[in-house]
Amino acid sequence: MIPAEFDYAVAGSLDEAIQMLVDGGEDAKLLAGGHSLIPLMKLRLAAPSLLIDLRKVAGLGGISREDGTWRIGALTPHTELEHSPELGLASTVAGTIADPQVRNRGTIGGSLAHGDPASDLPGVLLAAEGSVTVQGPDGQRTIDAADLFQNYMETAIGPTEVLTEVRIPTFDGWGHGYEKFNRRSEDWAMVAVSALVKQTGDVCEDVRVSLTNMGSVPLRAKAVEDALRGQSLTADSIAKAAEQAADGTDPPADLNASADYKRHLARVLTRRALTQAAGLT
Numbered sequence: 001m002i003p004a005e006f007d008y009a010v011a012g013s014l015d016e017a018i019q020m021l022v023d024g025g026e027d028a029k030l031l032a033g034g035h036s037l038i039p040l041m042k043l044r045l046a047a048p049s050l051l052i053d054l055r056k057v058a059g060l061g062g063i064s065r066e067d068g069t070w071r072i073g074a075l076t077p078h079t080e081l082e083h084s085p086e087l088g089l090a091s092t093v094a095g096t097i098a099d100p101q102v103r104n105r106g107t108i109g110g111s112l113a114h115g116d117p118a119s120d121l122p123g124v125l126l127a128a129e130g131s132v133t134v135q136g137p138d139g140q141r142t143i144d145a146a147d148l149f150q151n152y153m154e155t156a157i158g159p160t161e162v163l164t165e166v167r168i169p170t171f172d173g174w175g176h177g178y179e180k181f182n183r184r185s186e187d188w189a190m191v192a193v194s195a196l197v198k199q200t201g202d203v204c205e206d207v208r209v210s211l212t213n214m215g216s217v218p219l220r221a222k223a224v225e226d227a228l229r230g231q232s233l234t235a236d237s238i239a240k241a242a243e244q245a246a247d248g249t250d251p252p253a254d255l256n257a258s259a260d261y262k263r264h265l266a267r268v269l270t271r272r273a274l275t276q277a278a279g280l281t
Helices: 014-027 037-042 078-082 089-094 100-105 108-114 121-128 222-228 235-242 259-277
Strands: 007-010 028-031 050-053 063-066 069-073 131-136 139-144 149-151 162-169 175-181 191-200 203-212
Touching: 014 028, 014 050, 014 131, 014 162, 078 089, 078 100, 078 108, 089 121, 089 175, 089 191, 108 121, 108 162, 121 162, 121 191, 121 203, 175 259, 191 259, 203 222, 203 259, 222 235, 222 259, 235 259
Parallel strands: 007 050, 028 050
Antiparallel strands: 063 069, 069 162, 131 139, 131 162, 175 191, 191 203
16 A cells, blocks of 8 residues: 655754654654554554654664673664674574565664564563663653553653664573564564573573563563573473463464464463573574
């Protein structure tokens, strides 16, 4: 389909982009890579009156390490994450997003700000207990991952704020695993699971598990984490803990899978992701 009519502007600076959001009102939207927003516009599920292109705003790209944290500019494309293996889980997950064309244009900031519970990177941020930095007319603030995703495609980012940076702990000494199930490699995940594991010998010191497309927002599998923390990491203990992966979830049924099938996938994929993260494969 053809999108509804809209105005288009290219911001030359961050301050200019913020002012355009203020002047444009609630129907003004930011354009980063466009691979989340444009499909919705083509289906007329979104009809912004003004698109504000961020591509010429300086200082919103790149990856750096500082005091045990990765700082990632909001306009950093997925392909740069994919080819930065030192990022660990974020790099692995970025390499599974859609296809090379999308990974070269789509950005981490655009994906997180969009807040689609079926997209890959929100689950990474949640599992990592990372945060985002946003800037608006009233200045800069930080939003923790646990507070960022509020409802289906709704985030805590204000209508006149721009996401500028993503921060993720480096997780030195942790293992990670990622499992995603979809019909075609370029499709959204029916279900996906991100896992991070820190262990001493065979004992699990800490563990993080997040679920993608198992509710209106990405979710932490707290029951799984509680079952494994402080326990020996074996195939049996992981399998037993993974049986609790779907506890408290409300996955949306769709043309691809029923809610019950998604719960089944969550259990299977959690077991596989944790087995990878524990180095038991």
